[in-house]
Amino acid sequence: MRFRWLLLLPSLLSVFLFSAAAQARELLSWRFDSNQNRLVFTTDVGVQPKAQLIANPSRVVIDLPGISLRRSVTQPQKGGIREIRVGQINAETTRIVVELAPGYTLDPQQVKFRGATPTQWSVDFPTPQRVAPSLLPPGRPPANTPSNDRSSSISIPPLLGLPSPVSNSGQVATIQAVELANNGTQLLIRADRGVRATSTWDPRENAYRITIPSARLADQVRGPQLNASSPLSGVRIRQQDSRTVVLLVQPTTGVQIGELNQLNEQLLALQLQPSRPVIPPIGSINVPPPLRTTPILPPSQTPLPSSLPRVPNGRVVVMVDPGHGGPDPGAIGIGGLQEKGIVMSISQQVASLLEQQGVQAVLTRTGDSDLDLEPRVAMAERMNANLFVSIHANAISMSRPDINGLETYYYSGPSSGRLAKTIHNSILQGVDVQDRGVRTARFYVLRRTSMPSVLIEVGFVTGRDDAVKLSNPTYQNQMAQAIARGILQYLQQNSQTS
Ligand SMILES: [Zn+2]
CATH class of the missing domain: 2.60.40.3500 (Immunoglobulin-like)
Known part of the structure; x- marks a missing residue:
């Protein structure tokens, strides 16, 4: 009998290892609270972050070894912090960069890491201080040459200023x-x-x-x-x-x-x-090992970063569907502007904004891949998504650059209608775009989805005004913010029924 058990063990073990290997080892969530200058992030396996303050531009670089990432995000900030970037730098490292605004610096000694658990970290940043370039601390490498460059004649002007x-x-x-x-x-x-x-x-x-x-x-x-x-x-x-x-x-x-x-x-x-690092850090940042106590920052109590509305607790899944992809560019407009890229950029940002507000957002396609309409719907059904939001850009004849504006479609049902109106109004409030109304249409993804579903035509790639705006990353971000806000408003208003 004993022998039998021993024989069984390897197979049990391999099952366990398999499920462990199937675990993604990824950054599950992060958020930055600009009021407290606090970054909070969660991974699905324990991590020991490494951090440095680096110059040109001044930024705190936090590496998470062994952690991958589903999508890169750049989040603009205000004041002394210019933006937060989260990206993956190689097969097994995710990097969070907190870049300061030009002319600002901070004391690396005042950057405080706290691992509430090995998977849950918070980082408190001091308020960045304005510096005159002439008052840079001694010992800092000259701003206009890469530090270990001995032979190159390439002059690299500083970003400061x-x-x-x-x-x-x-x-x-x-x-x-x-x-x-x-x-x-x-x-x-x-x-x-x-x-x-x-x-x-x-x-x-x-x-x-x-x-x-x-x-x-x-x-x-x-x-x-x-x-x-x-x-x-x-x-x-x-x-x-x-x-x-x-x-x-x-x-x-x-x-x-x-x-x-x-x-x-x-x-x-x-x-x-x-x-060795190309740019020596201005200061190293000490990261203590995680505490192995109860989390100090349970996710429900972590502050929300922006003014986006809160969503009541409970699992909410929003399917975000960027139109077209791969060999299907969607509409092609002025200057060869392609629908698939614009809607991908907006969709990714919508998904990321929703996730930061505690809503699970799933993209039907994550890269520039080819996807029929049927699997998009099937995915939403399989995920039991609460909402389906398809994002497209419109086109009409190239001889009609005068036609520009936003259209939001639903097929039928009061919920879909409400969702369409809420998102549409949120976009009109937050974005400079002409109003072409909320409309109904028999689009496949609207007819075949069982949850409230809408399709947003964010603008015309053939439109004189829209084409310029849609190719602008700032405008894409505003559009994403407005769409996310509309979705969150709808979820908030309809939480008792969802
Ligand atoms: Zn389309």
Whole structure:
């Protein structure tokens, strides 16, 4: 009998290991309370964060080893903190960056980490202080040269004091060069005018993906010459669509991808970290091990960051459905503007905003993938979603640039009608867009879903006004905020029935 038990053990063990391996090891949630300057985050497995204060621009970088992330988020802030970015920097590290506003700094000794449990952390930041550039503390590296650069002639102006990068809506920049610099510690991307980029670890490509919107690739750009001693094993550069350039950067073993920095409006630098950090920290931040006591910050008591309405307790699932994807670009408008990218950007932000308010938001597609209408509906049904919100952009003939505006559709039922009106009004309040009304239509995703469902046409890619706005990241963010607010208002008002 004993022998039998022993025989059984390995299989039990493998089941256990399998379920452990199936656990995602990811960042489950995070939120930043700007009133208290407190960041709170939760992982599904224990983590020991590492943190540093880094210059140019001044930022606190918090790495979570062994933790992955479902989607990158950039959340603009006010006052001394410019923005919070959450992204994945390699196959197993999630990075949270708290970037200070230009001209601000903080005392790294005053950054206080507290692990209520190994999976639940809070970080209290001191109020950032304004500094005159001449009053920078001694010992800090000169602001205009990378610290361990001994040979390069590349001059890197400080970000301090620079105006924020201009929104380049409508203007397409040309990427003129992609090259290694500073002894292979930076990959520089040069453009002929202001560019912004987003970046994230792409597990499917096993590479770091840099996406540059409103950009075109100059003909001669080939990327850096690589050899066996290069920090990179590959750089793939492609024109994703008529207005988007994508770089896929593969580091060689032992090389860590660092931050993507905006050195000036036209120059981006991806930091490559061989063994020691490229930019020495201004100050190290001590992170104590987690306490193993009861959580001090149960999720229900953590303060909510923004003025978005609270949702009553209970599991609420919202299916957010970005239209089209993959080979189906959706509507194509002025300057080749594509519906699928705009609606993805807005949808991701809606989902992230909802999650920060304690609502489970699930995207029907998470990447630029091809998805029929039927699986979108099936997913919502399988998840028992409480609401289904499909996000699209409209189009009409290219000869009608005069047609612009917002339309919100539902199929039938008082709940869907209320949801449509609530979201529609929230958008009209929060966003500068023409009102083309709440309408009914027999769209598949509206007819076949059993929960309240709406389809939002956020604007016309063929519209003279809308096309410019829709390609602007700030406008996309405003639209996402307004949609999320409408969804939360509806949930709040209808909580007794949901
Ligand atoms: Zn569409």
